[in-house]
Amino acid sequence: MKEHARSESVFIKQLIIFNRYKVCVEIGVFRGGTTKYLCEAAKETSGHVYGFDLWGTHGLNKQFQMQYSQQSVEKILVEEGHNNFTLHKVDTTTQKFKEILLSECPVIDFAFIDGCHSYPGLKNDFDTIYPLLSPTGMIAFHDTLRIDGCREFVLDLRTKYYDGSYDIIDFPWGMGNRRAGLTILSKRQFIAINLPLDERCGSPSTPADIIKREKEWMRLEIQKNVAEQVDTSSIIVDKTNLGKLKKK
Numbered sequence: 001m002k003e004h005a006r007s008e009s010v011f012i013k014q015l016i017i018f019n020r021y022k023v024c025v026e027i028g029v030f031r032g033g034t035t036k037y038l039c040e041a042a043k044e045t046s047g048h049v050y051g052f053d054l055w056g057t058h059g060l061n062k063q064f065q066m067q068y069s070q071q072s073v074e075k076i077l078v079e080e081g082h083n084n085f086t087l088h089k090v091d092t093t094t095q096k097f098k099e100i101l102l103s104e105c106p107v108i109d110f111a112f113i114d115g116c117h118s119y120p121g122l123k124n125d126f127d128t129i130y131p132l133l134s135p136t137g138m139i140a141f142h143d144t145l146r147i148d149g150c151r152e153f154v155l156d157l158r159t160k161y162y163d164g165s166y167d168i169i170d171f172p173w174g175m176g177n178r179r180a181g182l183t184i185l186s187k188r189q190f191i192a193i194n195l196p197l198d199e200r201c202g203s204p205s206t207p208a209d210i211i212k213r214e215k216e217w218m219r220l221e222i223q224k225n226v227a228e229q230v231d232t233s234s235i236i237v238d239k240t241n242l243g244k245l246k247k248k
């Protein structure tokens with residue numbers, strides 16, 4: 001089978017469109033390879049893309065050089081007809097990054113985290129993004145199959161950082177035969193959306209009981225996983241509680 005050269009970007013684009021996400025963030029823009037797909041998706045949802053990169057030597061051991069710049073990427077995106085993006089040259093480990101997020105995109109629908117691939121780098125980006133993630137939001141992590149820091153961090157999202165409010169699913173493809181791997185963290189959207197069931201095709205429980213059991217299950221998931229107990233009667237309305245990570 002012939003794989004699209006940017007298969008993970010195409011996949012991400014469709015996820016954004018399907019979920020009607022508007023506020024999309026990319027950490028690690030590099031030359032804008034995925035950014036253009038994010039812009040295409042955001043065009044369909046009337047959304048906006050916020051891209052962040054330090055566009056300089058990077059990596060825990062400063063082992064990666066940079067040949068692109070904010071200006072060169074902006075030029076490419078504009079030449080391709082995109083106008084629904086804002087790029088920032090910033091190190092995501094700094095306070096400045098947090099301040100930009102809070103002022104420009106305090107609630108994030110979708111984030112593609114593809115910046116520093118070391119464990120501490122990825123954890124920093126996650127810790128900054130996750131509290132701002134909408135209760136129906138999603139985070140995509142790149143390179144989670146083949147790179148140590150990314151793979152271990154995803155393991156820890158399932159274990160020591162798990163707060164009971166999200167699902168994680170791995171897709172072991174992308175980047176041709178290398179199979180870089182893409183992992184999606186998805187907030188448990190059905191419960192957060194709270195839409196009534198509107199068709200009955202036959203089920204062991206009544207619609208009201210299904211919703212009740214679902215909420216009870218979610219309540220227990222959060223209760224047993226979040227050290228700081230939440231007021232479980234408000235898990236749907238009190239979105240701030242869902243953003244808290246379990247303490248280590």
Ligand SMILES: C[S@@+](CC[C@H](N)C(=O)[O-])C[C@H]1O[C@@H](n2cnc3c(N)ncnc32)[C@H](O)[C@@H]1O
Pocket residue numbers: 027028029030031032033034035052053054055056058059066090091092093114115116117121
């Ligand atoms: C793998 S590349 C991103 C590829 C891009 N997302 C794509 O799909 O084509 C990683 C990028 O993360 C950026 N980066 C690494 N550490 C960073 C940090 N602390 N702050 C901001 N950007 C960082 C690097 O400059 C590099 O451009």
